[in-house]
Amino acid sequence: MSMHRPCVITLLTDFGNQDAYAGVMKGVITGINPQANIIDICHNVPPQDVFNAAYLIYTSYKYFPKGTIHIAVVDPGVGSERDIVCVKTNDYTFLAPDNGILGFIIEEEKPKVIVRLTNDKYFLPSISNTFHGRDVFAPVAAHLSLGVKPQQLGVKINQLKQLDIPKPSFKETGQLEGEIIYIDRFGNLITNITKKHLMQFINKKSEARSRKFKTSAQQKYSTCDTMEITVWEKKITRLGRTYMDVKRGEPLALIGSAGFLEISINQGNAQKYFKVKIGNKIHVG
Numbered sequence: 001m002s003m004h005r006p007c008v009i010t011l012l013t014d015f016g017n018q019d020a021y022a023g024v025m026k027g028v029i030t031g032i033n034p035q036a037n038i039i040d041i042c043h044n045v046p047p048q049d050v051f052n053a054a055y056l057i058y059t060s061y062k063y064f065p066k067g068t069i070h071i072a073v074v075d076p077g078v079g080s081e082r083d084i085v086c087v088k089t090n091d092y093t094f095l096a097p098d099n100g101i102l103g104f105i106i107e108e109e110k111p112k113v114i115v116r117l118t119n120d121k122y123f124l125p126s127i128s129n130t131f132h133g134r135d136v137f138a139p140v141a142a143h144l145s146l147g148v149k150p151q152q153l154g155v156k157i158n159q160l161k162q163l164d165i166p167k168p169s170f171k172e173t174g175q176l177e178g179e180i181i182y183i184d185r186f187g188n189l190i191t192n193i194t195k196k197h198l199m200q201f202i203n204k205k206s207e208a209r210s211r212k213f214k215t216s217a218q219q220k221y222s223t224c225d226t227m228e229i230t231v232w233e234k235k236i237t238r239l240g241r242t243y244m245d246v247k248r249g250e251p252l253a254l255i256g257s258a259g260f261l262e263i264s265i266n267q268g269n270a271q272k273y274f275k276v277k278i279g280n281k282i283h284v285g
Contacts, residue, residue, distance in 0.1 A: 006035045007145035008068040012057050013133065014045040015073075021131070025071075025138040028124065032142035039064070048076040050101050054163055055182045055190075057094075058104035059258040066091040069141050071133075072101050079129035084136055085160065086150045088113040093144060095137050103163025111160075118154035168193045176201040176284040178261065180276060187269030189231070191282055193261040198239075201284060202227075229253045230283040231263055231274045243267070 009029060015021035022043050029036050041060050045053045053074035061070050075082075075097040083098040089109050096102055098116075117136065120127070122143045124135040140153060168178040168191075178193035229236040231251075238245070240252040243266045251273060256262035263270050263282065271277075 006037055007033070008037045008039060008065055009141050009145060010039045010041050010060075010064060010068060010070045011043070011073075012041040012045065012053060012060070012071065013043050013073045014047050014049065014053065015043050015133070017043055021133060025073075025133050028134055028138035029142045029145075032139060033145050036142060036145050041070075045074050048074065050074055050076070050099050051163065052182065054101050054103050054105075057101065058108075061092055061094075061105065064092070067093075069093045069095065069144050071137050071141050072096040073133040073137055074101060075099065075132065078132050083157075084117040084132065085157070086113075086115045086117060086140070086144070086153050087111045087160070088150050093150065095141055095144075097132075098161050100161050100163030102160060103165055106160060107165065113150050114157050114160060115150045115153050116155045116157050119152065122148065122153060166192055168197045170201070170204065171283075174205070174285065177281055178284070179281050180263075180278050181260075183271050183278060187265070187271040187273075188256065189263040189270045189274070189276065189282075190256060190258065191261045191263070193282075193284065194259055195255050195261075198255075198261060198284070227253075228285045229261075229263070230285065232276050232280060234274060236263065 011022060011025060013022060022040065026038050029038060042056055045056065053072055057070060057072045070092060072094065077097060077099060085096060085098045087094040087102060089111055094102055117140060122140050124139050127135045166179050166181065168176055171177050176193065176197065178191045180189045181192045182190040184190065227239050236251050236253050238252060240246065240254045243264055246252045246266050248267045249265065251263065251265050251270065253261060253263050265273050
């Protein structure tokens with residue numbers, strides 16, 4: 001195609017900024033479509049951490065213009081028999097290894113088209129076993145930005161590899177149990193409990209209390225004042241709205257920008273304060 005046109009292409013990788021890998025991908029893209037608008041989402045995903053990448057692409061992708069092509073390359077299986085896929089949703093196109101990296105996204109919206117990349121017409125002429133970001137993902141994204149359709153890239157398939165996403169659960173003790181799924185650079189602890197899960201918990205607790213005390217709707221307690229969140233045997237007794245709702249150095253829980261329950265320290269580091277890691281449980285009671 002001779003007519004180049006602008007298109008947003010994003011990059012999410014575990015390549016870091018020390019090496020030239022991410023820059024070379026951009027070189028390949030702009031060599032095919034010089035007008036491509038390339039935006040880095042993140043290149044500091046921990047090496048081979050597919051779950052971390054899945055969370056980051058999920059919490060980022062909607063904030064780009066419709067029609068954006070998202071490339072996610074965290075690919076422990078590079079060079080193996082794992083597939084590379086192109087996934088089209090209502091508003092976006094994704095290029096990723098089929099290793100669960102799109103797991104959060106496909107839970108939220110059903111893909112319209114899934115294609116396994118097989119048409120090497122859109123790859124670089126020589127394919128390495130270790131750098132498919134350069135040799136496959138980048139050129140394919142560039143060709144998509146010029147109007148190539150996903151169906152031209154290979155063979156349609158029906159499903160993607162699933163990601164093991166832990167779900168919150170309501171315990172017999174009356175508590176809601178979740179776990180830490182991401183820790184950002186500020187030490188904020190992001191859990192798998194969403195605002196929706198919290199509302200379900202609040203309603204369950206409120207109904208149980210109403211049955212026990214036969215209280216009217218007007219007499220129901222304020223949940224924000226009585227909610228107790230336990231992180232590694234330390235308790236937080238209030239659901240806040242901003243970090244400044246507590247004094248400097250004090251912990252609080254709030255619904256973070258990605259819509260998940262987040263444990264934070266005002267002007268501090270919650271990971272260090274609670275001495276926790278990803279996978280540790282938290283309880284809402």
